[in-house]
Amino acid sequence: MLSIKFRVLAGAAVLAVAASSVDAAPFPPIGGGPPNADVLFDRFDDNGDDALTEDEVFAPMWARLQNADANGDGMVTRAEYADAVG
Numbered sequence: 001m002l003s004i005k006f007r008v009l010a011g012a013a014v015l016a017v018a019a020s021s022v023d024a025a026p027f028p029p030i031g032g033g034p035p036n037a038d039v040l041f042d043r044f045d046d047n048g049d050d051a052l053t054e055d056e057v058f059a060p061m062w063a064r065l066q067n068a069d070a071n072g073d074g075m076v077t078r079a080e081y082a083d084a085v086g
């Protein structure tokens with residue numbers, strides 16, 4: 001039988017999952033959390049324009065990253081990325 005305590009714990013776990021999904025970035029975290037913007041841009045921004053484009057990152061990364069492209073111009077700026085990951 002389920003004890004009251006178990007039910008409370010199970011309910012708390014469900015609430016925790018719901019809360020974390022609200023806080024989550026619009027794309028699943030990579031390696032436990034979204035990469036720091038400075039790390040990401042220093043590594044992948046080949047032309048140094050402070051924006052990442054499809055040809056600068058790996059396809060699977062772009063599939064996630066493009067969700068941060070708030071104005072839909074095909075470039076994710078550092079500001080757009082920061083807004084997306086919170």
Ligand SMILES: [Ca+2]
Binds near residue numbers: 046049050056
């Ligand atoms: Ca760039």
Ligand SMILES: [Ca+2]
Binds near residue numbers: 070071072073076080
């Ligand atoms: Ca953009």
